Amino acid sequence: MAIGYLTLAPTSYAFVKNQQVTVMMVGSAPVNLIPFWSTTADFYQNMIMMVPLGGYLALLVPTFKLKDVVLTGILVSIGIETLQFVLDLTINLSRWVDVNDVLTNAPGVVIGWLLIVLIKHTPLRKVIKKWML
Numbered sequence: 001m002a003i004g005y006l007t008l009a010p011t012s013y014a015f016v017k018n019q020q021v022t023v024m025m026v027g028s029a030p031v032n033l034i035p036f037w038s039t040t041a042d043f044y045q046n047m048i049m050m051v052p053l054g055g056y057l058a059l060l061v062p063t064f065k066l067k068d069v070v071l072t073g074i075l076v077s078i079g080i081e082t083l084q085f086v087l088d089l090t091i092n093l094s095r096w097v098d099v100n101d102v103l104t105n106a107p108g109v110v111i112g113w114l115l116i117v118l119i120k121h122t123p124l125r126k127v128i129k130k131w132m133l
Contacts, residue, residue, distance in 0.1 A: 023096065029088035032098045046101050047108035050076075054112025058120075059131045066110070073109030077102040 023030040050073065057064055057072060064072070081101055087093040119128055 026085075026097075027089045028092050029085050030096050031085070032096060032100065035099050035103055037100065043100060043104055046104040047111065050105045050108030051112035051115070054109040054114070055116045056112075057109070058113045058116030059128065060133050062132060064113070066113075069110055069113045070106055073106030074102060076109070077105035080105070 023032050025031070053076065054069060054073070057069055061068075081097050084093060084095040085097045088095060088097065116128060119125060
């Protein structure tokens with residue numbers, strides 16, 4: 001629910017003021033295809049936002065390897081950006097479609113997955129076993 005709000009709530013600035021890049025407009029959708037043009041707060045917020053997904057993957061799909069987690073992070077990120085783009089064109093969502101979001105969401109998923117994988121090798125594994133499938 002929180003990820004849905006953070007990624008699909010209408011906003012003109014996507015939580016950041018004074019954007020430092022000129023975007024390409026595709027219809028009414030602002031699109032940035034320049035990777036790593038800025039490391040403003042949303043750059044890091046995207047990573048943090050996706051950490052829980054990585055944790056859930058580690059708990060619910062314990063057979064996933066690193067490449068599966070990276071691929072899932074990239075595909076979910078592309079899905080979010082695609083939905084933002086479509087909603088921008090259809091209902092003027094006012095969200096940036098940004099390659100940086102894809103590039104920062106995927107590491108967030110990996111960080112969450114790694115945290116759970118590491119916890120599985122500590123005495124805390126008893127605590128997380130309750131949520132594992």
